[in-house]
Amino acid sequence: MPVLTRLIPSPVVVDIRAGALDDLGGVLADERISHSGKLAVAVSGGSGARLRDRVAPSLPGADWYEVGGGTLDDAIKLAGAMKGGHYDAVVGLGGGKIIDCAKFAAARVGLPLVAVPTNLAHDGLCSPVATLDNDAGRGSYGVPNPIAVVIDLDVIRAAPARFVRAGIGDAVSNVSAIADWELANRVKGERIDGLAAAMARQAGEAVLRHPGGIGDNEFLQVLAEALVLSGIAMSVSGDSRPSSGACHEINHAFDLLFPERAAAHGEQCGLGAAFAMYLRGAHEESVHMAAVLRRHGLPVLPEEIGFTPEEFFQAVEYAPQTRPGRYTILEHLDLKTDQIKDLYADYVKAIGS
Numbered sequence: 001m002p003v004l005t006r007l008i009p010s011p012v013v014v015d016i017r018a019g020a021l022d023d024l025g026g027v028l029a030d031e032r033i034s035h036s037g038k039l040a041v042a043v044s045g046g047s048g049a050r051l052r053d054r055v056a057p058s059l060p061g062a063d064w065y066e067v068g069g070g071t072l073d074d075a076i077k078l079a080g081a082m083k084g085g086h087y088d089a090v091v092g093l094g095g096g097k098i099i100d101c102a103k104f105a106a107a108r109v110g111l112p113l114v115a116v117p118t119n120l121a122h123d124g125l126c127s128p129v130a131t132l133d134n135d136a137g138r139g140s141y142g143v144p145n146p147i148a149v150v151i152d153l154d155v156i157r158a159a160p161a162r163f164v165r166a167g168i169g170d171a172v173s174n175v176s177a178i179a180d181w182e183l184a185n186r187v188k189g190e191r192i193d194g195l196a197a198a199m200a201r202q203a204g205e206a207v208l209r210h211p212g213g214i215g216d217n218e219f220l221q222v223l224a225e226a227l228v229l230s231g232i233a234m235s236v237s238g239d240s241r242p243s244s245g246a247c248h249e250i251n252h253a254f255d256l257l258f259p260e261r262a263a264a265h266g267e268q269c270g271l272g273a274a275f276a277m278y279l280r281g282a283h284e285e286s287v288h289m290a291a292v293l294r295r296h297g298l299p300v301l302p303e304e305i306g307f308t309p310e311e312f313f314q315a316v317e318y319a320p321q322t323r324p325g326r327y328t329i330l331e332h333l334d335l336k337t338d339q340i341k342d343l344y345a346d347y348v349k350a351i352g353s
């Protein structure tokens with residue numbers, strides 16, 4: 001008999017609403033994630049302290065751990081400090097670095113992770129990957145998906161706008177990433193996981209088409225859900241393909257070529273996506289995407305994040321080397337500097353100023 005269905009690795013709890021943090025302990029108890037209330041909570045030194053005051057009353061049995069930064073060493077240190085504590089679960093409460101550290105540390109000590117992001121900067125909050133700085137630069141480590149994701153929209157609204165806006169660029173870039181996947185399917189015969197593609201595409205389209213902005217909870221709800229679905233789409237396909245194509249290669253190229261000056265992940269991915277849409281001849285879609293990114297205050301030109309057009313050409317030309325084996329519009333066109341220059345001039349004209 002054929003397998004009639006498949007199990008999808010996904011969180012047991014996804015709780016996205018205003019005030020979600022106020023009864024975090026109750027939610028974890030009700031969902032049988034933590035009977036005893038014994039939790040290890042990882043927070044940052046800075047903004048984490050403020051949150052601690054707010055969350056501590058609902059987590060009376062928790063031990064609190066301050067995480068230094070976003071390095072592999074920080075994550076290993078955290079795992080070492082928590083081990084032997086007989087916890088039910090690890091709670092990562094903070095921005096992307098804290099969540100990634102907590103993901104890695106939880107995996108290392110064999111505990112489930114509850115992700116409580118305090119901004120919406122990218123789609124890593126519910127993905128099976130921890131991105132950590134190591135001695136060689138930056139590494140992506142496979143980890144289990146979080147068992148629960150709790151996003152308090154009141155907390156998100158209080159985060160610096162730039163860290164919320166960036167997530168829009170990451171979500172919208174799904175639309176470009178899926179177009180790359182379809183191209184690889186047509187040209188190279190790469191198999192598309194239809195469910196992963198559907199989840200990632202719908203997440204990207206929902207954010208792209210939503211008329212609201214980061215000041216209203218309706219939009220933040222859709223954005224948070226989109227980022228969660230993008231993470232689960234990656235779990236479904238078993239790699240980052242549904243949410244990462246030429247857009248992300250351009251982003252990685254910025255990070256690698258200009259490590260000191262790189263902008264936020266989502267900012268670079270949004271710019272990369274708008275340009276990649278133009279490269280593939282989807283001019284109308286590119287212009288629309290650029291207009292949406294602009295409306296949200298996100299960059300659509302390299303100068304808007306402090307890069308010259310020449311540096312952008314360099315990044316676009318270098319981009320395919322950042323993900324060997326991934327076929328996108330960049331590998332397909334195999335552009336040289338002069339061609340990139342010409343296409344960029346057309347792109348700038350198309351999106352207007």
Ligand SMILES: [Zn+2]
Nearest residue numbers: 122123170269
């Ligand atoms: Zn991303």
